[in-house]
Amino acid sequence: ASGQEFDPHWQKAFGTIETQVSRMDRLVEQLLVLSRVENHANQENKQPVDMPKLIKALVDDATWLNQEKHHKITDELADDLWVEGIDTELKSACVNLISNAIAYTPANGIIDVNWQKNGDKVIFSVKDNGDGIKSEQLNRLTERFYRIDKSRSRDTGGSGLGLAIVKHVLLHHKAELVITSNWGE
Numbered sequence: 001a002s003g004q005e006f007d008p009h010w011q012k013a014f015g016t017i018e019t020q021v022s023r024m025d026r027l028v029e030q031l032l033v034l035s036r037v038e039n040h041a042n043q044e045n046k047q048p049v050d051m052p053k054l055i056k057a058l059v060d061d062a063t064w065l066n067q068e069k070h071h072k073i074t075d076e077l078a079d080d081l082w083v084e085g086i087d088t089e090l091k092s093a094c095v096n097l098i099s100n101a102i103a104y105t106p107a108n109g110i111i112d113v114n115w116q117k118n119g120d121k122v123i124f125s126v127k128d129n130g131d132g133i134k135s136e137q138l139n140r141l142t143e144r145f146y147r148i149d150k151s152r153s154r155d156t157g158g159s160g161l162g163l164a165i166v167k168h169v170l171l172h173h174k175a176e177l178v179i180t181s182n183w184g185e
Contacts (some may be wrong), residue, residue, distance in 0.1 A: 047084070049082060051081060054090065058098055066102050070107055071105060071111050072111070075114070078115055086172065090173070092169060093169040101126045104130040110129050132181045133183065
C-alpha cells in the first residue's frame with residue numbers, strides 16, 4: 001500500500017543490499033578502468049592537459065562530497081603548469097590519490113593537495129594526517145586487491161585497485177609514484 005513503511009527488519013536488509021550493490025558497482029568500474037589503462041598504453045594521442053584546472057575541480061568535488069568527515073582540504077596549484085598526457089587517465093590517477101586520503105584520514109583531518117614544479121619535474125602530491133602506513137607494507141600498496149587492513153577497507157568501500165590504476169597511468173606518462181609514510185603519523 002502506498003505510504004506504508006517497511007518494518008525495520010526489511011529496511012535494514014534493503015540498506016545492506018544497497019550498500020553491497022554500490023560497492024560492486026565501484027569495483028566493476030575500477031576493474032574496467034584498470035583494464036583500460038593496462039591495455040591501451042599510448043594508443044590515445046597525448047594532448048596538453050590543464051592540470052591546475054583538472055585538480056581544482058577534483059578538490060572542489062571532494063570538498064563537496066566529503067562534508068560528514070569535516071576534513072580541511074587545502075590546495076596549492078601552480079598556474080599554467082600543463083602537461084602532455086591522456087586527460088582521462090590523469091584524472092583517474094589524481095582522483096584515486098585524493099580518495100585514498102579522504103578514506104583513511106579521520107574526521108577533522110587535514111589533506112593538502114599540491115601541484116608544483118620542482119627542477120625539471122612537476123609533482124602532484126596529496127598529503128594527509130591519517131594513521132600512516134607501516135614500512136613493510138609500503139612496497140605492496142600498488143598490488144591489485146592488496147589491503148593493509150581488511151576490516152578498514154570494508155568500511156571505506158575501497159576496491160583495492162586504486163593504486164594499481166595510478167601505477168599504470170604513471171607508467172604511460174613516464175612518471176613515478178612515491179609513497180612516504182610513518183606509522184602513526
